[in-house]
Amino acid sequence: MAPRGWGCWRWAARPRARLLPGAAFPLGFRQLLSTLELAPHICVVGSGPAGFYTAQHLLKHHPRAQVDIYEKQLVPFGLVRFGVAPDHPEVKSYGAEDHNILGIPGEELPGVISARDFVGWYNGLPENRKLAPNLNCDTALILGQGNVALDVARILLTPTELLEKTDITAEALKVLKQSQVKRVWIVGRRGPLQVAFTIKELREMINLPGSQPLLDPADFSSLEESIKEASRPRKRLLELLVRTARKPPEPKADSKVTTPRAWGLRFLRSPQEMLPSPNGSRVVGIRLAVMRLEGSDENAQAVPTGEMEDVPCGLVLSSVGYKSRSIDPTVPFDPKLGVIPNSEGRVLGAPGLYCSGWVKRGPTGVIATTMNDSFLTGQALLQDLEAGVLPLGPKLGYSVIEPLLKNRGVQPVSFKDWEKLDAEEVAQGQAVGKPREKLVDPQQMLQILGPK
Numbered sequence: 001m002a003p004r005g006w007g008c009w010r011w012a013a014r015p016r017a018r019l020l021p022g023a024a025f026p027l028g029f030r031q032l033l034s035t036l037e038l039a040p041h042i043c044v045v046g047s048g049p050a051g052f053y054t055a056q057h058l059l060k061h062h063p064r065a066q067v068d069i070y071e072k073q074l075v076p077f078g079l080v081r082f083g084v085a086p087d088h089p090e091v092k093s094y095g096a097e098d099h100n101i102l103g104i105p106g107e108e109l110p111g112v113i114s115a116r117d118f119v120g121w122y123n124g125l126p127e128n129r130k131l132a133p134n135l136n137c138d139t140a141l142i143l144g145q146g147n148v149a150l151d152v153a154r155i156l157l158t159p160t161e162l163l164e165k166t167d168i169t170a171e172a173l174k175v176l177k178q179s180q181v182k183r184v185w186i187v188g189r190r191g192p193l194q195v196a197f198t199i200k201e202l203r204e205m206i207n208l209p210g211s212q213p214l215l216d217p218a219d220f221s222s223l224e225e226s227i228k229e230a231s232r233p234r235k236r237l238l239e240l241l242v243r244t245a246r247k248p249p250e251p252k253a254d255s256k257v258t259t260p261r262a263w264g265l266r267f268l269r270s271p272q273e274m275l276p277s278p279n280g281s282r283v284v285g286i287r288l289a290v291m292r293l294e295g296s297d298e299n300a301q302a303v304p305t306g307e308m309e310d311v312p313c314g315l316v317l318s319s320v321g322y323k324s325r326s327i328d329p330t331v332p333f334d335p336k337l338g339v340i341p342n343s344e345g346r347v348l349g350a351p352g353l354y355c356s357g358w359v360k361r362g363p364t365g366v367i368a369t370t371m372n373d374s375f376l377t378g379q380a381l382l383q384d385l386e387a388g389v390l391p392l393g394p395k396l397g398y399s400v401i402e403p404l405l406k407n408r409g410v411q412p413v414s415f416k417d418w419e420k421l422d423a424e425e426v427a428q429g430q431a432v433g434k435p436r437e438k439l440v441d442p443q444q445m446l447q448i449l450g451p452k
Contacts, residue, residue, distance in 0.1 A: 039064035040385055041395030045327075047076035049370045050357025057378030062385070068398050073126065074413050074445045075421060094119070094148070102143070102318055106274025110134065111283035115142065115152050115319035122155060122172035124440030129171070134282070135179035137314020141286055143271055144319030145188035146196035150205055152317055153184045157211045157261045167429065167436045183214075184263040185311065189270045189302045191293055192219060192241055193226055199237040205263060206244055214264030215245035226296070241265075268292065268302065269309065274316060285312045324359040337362060345377030352390055354381050417449050424448055 042058060044051045047069050055067045069076075094116075101107065111134055120128035140156055142149045155163070160177045168176075188195060206213055220242045227238045268291040275285035290307035293300040324340075326333040332341050332349055339362050340347055340355040347353040356377040357370055384390050405412055413421075421439060428437035439445050 039066055040390070041066045041397045042068070042381070043397070044069045046357075047071035048357065049077075049367055050360075050374045052077075053371045053374035054354075054356045054378045057375045058381065061378070061382055066397065068401075070401075074442055075439075076418055102271055102320065104271055104273055106276055106283065107318075109274050109276055109283040110281065111137075111314055112274055112316045112318070115144065115148050115317045118152055118317055119148065122168055122176075124169040124172075124438045126440065126442055129440055133175070134315065135175060135181050137180060139183045139185070139311075139313040140181050140315040140317065141185045141187060141311060141313040142317045142319055143187050144196075145186055145265065146319060147198060147201045149186050149317075149319040150197050150201040152319060153186055153263050154201075154205060154208060156181050156184055157208055157263060159210050162209070165434065167434055167438050169438055169440050171440070181315065182261050185266050185313070186263065187266045187269050187271075187288065189268070189291055190300060191267045192223060192238060192265075193230075193234075194300060195237070195241075195265075199233065199240060202237060202240060206240070208263075211261040211263055213244050214262050215241065216264075217245045219265075219267050220245050266311075270302065270304070272308065275310065282314070283316055284314060285310055286316055324363075345380045346384070411446065411449075413449070421445055421448060 040062065042055075042065060044055050044067055051069055051071075055069055058065050058067055106112065113131065113133060117128050117131055118133060121131040121133065135156075140153075142152055155168075155176070156179065160173060163173055163176065205211075220238075223238065223242070227235055227242070230238060266288075269288040270291050271286055272289050273287040274283050275287060276282070277284045288309045288311060289304045290309055291302040292305050294303055295301055324338045326335065331353065332347060333339075334341055338359075340359050342348060342355050342360055345354045345356060345360060347355055354377050356374045358364075360377065361373060381390075402412065425436040425439055428439075429435050431437070439448070
């Protein structure tokens with residue numbers, strides 16, 4: 001097994017400290033600890049947005065702080081790099097290590113994969129490089145009606161000549177060029193009033209070149225009053241859904257030519273079982289329970305009617321929520337909620353330990369939410385330092401970790417190493433007319449870095 005690459009970046013509060021480009025600071029934070037003479041040495045695990053923003057706040061408000069950031073991948077930025085659709089470089093919104101399982105028969109069948117793994121695959125996440133999704137089927141079905149579900153549907157249906165202009169990985173582009181998927185169903189347990197995607201994502205799907213939306217007007221027939229009473233963002237989204245559902249298909253210049261691809265929303269359906277092929281080698285369909293709503297508006301709950309519906313499909317993507325996982329049995333963790341029990345970022349029962357991001361509050365919010373949440377965690381840590389809750393004795397930090405990593409055959413990646421990899425990606429992308437050609441093979445990255 002090849003040595004696993006870890007990154008460690010030492011961020012010190014001095015002029016040459018690097019921070020995320022364009023980072024902003026919320027108003028109202030008071031300067032803390034400026035008179036303390038001892039320098040706290042702080043370890044941040046994970047170089048995603050939560051880790052970087054927490055480090056940023058600590059360095060801004062404690063001029064003598066030393067922060068080491070540890071990352072298991074060879075490159076930083078976590079799921080900002082690996083969890084965002086390649087045609088949406090401006091959207092940076094995911095951040096958890098795992099996904100929610102469905103807990104239904106047949107979930108382990110080939111052809112049933114999580115949307116998180118699929119996103120990681122087309123973004124070049126090393127652990128998902130060998131996913132090899134089988135796209136030799138006519139119909140794909142996505143469970144979940146959030147932005148990730150629409151991201152995945154859009155990538156499956158976008159003409160590959162458009163994807164070529166993004167930083168999607170070469171291997172994913174090759175597989176998508178050979179895809180036979182012509183129809184994508186996006187399935188939710190509740191109704192149109194409860195969808196979790198945003199109007200921006202919906203509008204992109206509706207306007208997707210070469211694809212036709214399949215929306216049943218009957219799904220929206222009794223929503224007039226609810227739409228009137230909805231909040232403005234929800235009202236605009238629902239009005240767009242209704243207009244699209246009622247709009248007749250546009251005639252083609254050549255009446256013999258039909259739209260080759262289509263996508264649709266299916267409401268009030270809950271997965272019960274994956275249907276296997278006769279020899280059990282792959283998924284060929286899914287059994288859905290027909291639901292009805294109890295309650296109203298966004299808080300309505302779906303309950304089964306007793307009816308079932310079988311939908312043929314050769315690919316099922318589960319997009320029913322991301323979930324953090326426990327990385328250390330000594331750290332408190334709630335496996336049901338997928339969070340570390342905490343109070344304002346302070347880990348309960350573990351003085352000196354703090355958490356930030358989705359492992360702190362659950363998989364909700366976007367990059368701005370994570371930024372503000374991380375600043376609050378950093379603020380809590382600084383307050384504890386000021387109050388004398390935390391010891392300020394000497395911490396050896398990376399000088400102790402480095403020999404441990406070397407003994408385990410791990411090749412650390414410095415920030416200068418990352419800059420070298422970043423420059424190589426940009427150069428390779430420019431050579432083929434793309435923003436960047438994302439490096440995905442750890443061995444290739446190590447070769448670029450050269451011997452240590």
